[in-house]
Amino acid sequence: MSARQLFAEHALLPTGWAQNVWLAWDAQGQWTQVQAGTTPPPGVARAAGPVLPGLPNLHSHAFQRAFAGLTEYRSAQAGQSDSFWSWRTLMYRFAGHLTPERLEAIATWLYLEMLEAGYTSVCEFHYVHHQSDGQPYADAGTLSRCLLRAAQRVGLGLTLLPVLYQTGGFGQQAPHAGQRRFLNATDALLRLLQDLAPDATAQGARLGLAPHSLRAVPPDSLRDAVAGLTALDPSAPIHLHIAEQTQEVDDCLLWTGQRPVQWLLDHAPVDGRWCLVHATHMNEGEYRRAAARGAVAGLCPSTEANLGDGLFDLPLWTEAGGRWGLGSDSHACVNAAEEMMLLEYGQRLQRRQRNVLSAPDQPHVATAITLQAVAGGAQASARPVAGLAVGQRADLVVLDPQHLALAGLSAQDMLSAHVFGSHRSSAIAQVMTGGVLRVQQGRHALHEAAAPAFVQARSALLAAV
Structure with missing residues (x-):
């Protein structure tokens, strides 16, 4: 070569x-x-x-690789029902003790693992910004630069998505102590993107924005953040957790009278720049509307299984013309082919059929999944990583x-x-x-x-x- x-x-x-x-x-x-x-x-x-x-990994929280396998027990606070929400409390404990050195070591190993497992780029949904007491570092981009250096060192393509996080729940609930390292004003996050741009450009990385979720970003902040990002870079990607858990759907209904995806489509300029991460709990109308707007569905089968989220209706999504890609999210599994297998097996279990995700022009399901995941992952990455084609990155x-x-x-x-x-x-x-x-x-x-x-x-x- x-x-x-x-x-x-x-x-x-x-x-x-x-x-x-x-x-x-x-x-x-x-x-x-x-x-x-x-x-x-x-x-x-x-x-x-x-x-x-090469397969783009469209959703990653790098630091969470450090506690993969360490939350597989029923926590005392969970009582009779352990869930995403009790897992989240344990995750916050780890996030609270990250240092720049620890984050860079974890991310370097994780990104190396990704390469060995067939991923060639990653979208890093990065929400730990500040010191352990919530005070900003002298350089607000300290932890972001750890991720940039880790990706550059091992040779993994990177779309870095600093996360906007402001509230502890729908209706602008106050954030709690475990979230203090995540919090930023909208203008501060936009300044962070400007500060990081030279370093990202120098290594061929891409910058975007990740409003964490509707429960963590109030409507006015979401509007201002998207407008500010568009002013900086009209083609920059926007990633958002949405409708991952049924409690999130119930809480959004209580707050707005609408389901999360329904509210987002009615109040935000969702288009092909957007990646709706998980989007597990949508009704048929939401599947069809979101697909028609050109958004990518960010599916993370191993994490969604680990957290008990539920199953995305991928055949309905693709029938509506929706694009999708794969992510390893919390990194309970770092294996591109295993995410493909779990994705297909989840659909088989749900439908009691085989080879569910094959396509009319690609009857071999592994081939169909690979091609669709690359195309959707490239769109969500906003980098030229759409496969073996002239003008794309030479990843294989x-x-x-x-x-x-x-x-x-x-x-x-x-x-x-x-x-x-x-x-x-x-x-x-x-x-x-x-x-x-x-x-x-x-x-x-x-x-x-x-x-x-x-x-x-x-x-x-x-x-x-």
């Missing part, structure tokens, strides 16, 4: 599988040629196995054709076996981002160095809480 060219016997292009594909990229890490059915000049490197587009994943689960199969069956029949990361041979090889034989070059720093940061957090 050092000559900025690669020949693949099989590659998954945006239109589907193609044979004998000649790929070339420039010094800026963008595809300049994707030509199928050809013979490359002599000396061009050959991919060891099928080439896939190469499968290992010698892996026992894949050996002797056709390319599309190898992808199916990767998603449904392997350990879901063990069959990844190589990962490239921006034209630079980041993962060889399934391992990132910084794997051994980053792991101890992550363990040390997690141990320090556990000792503190």
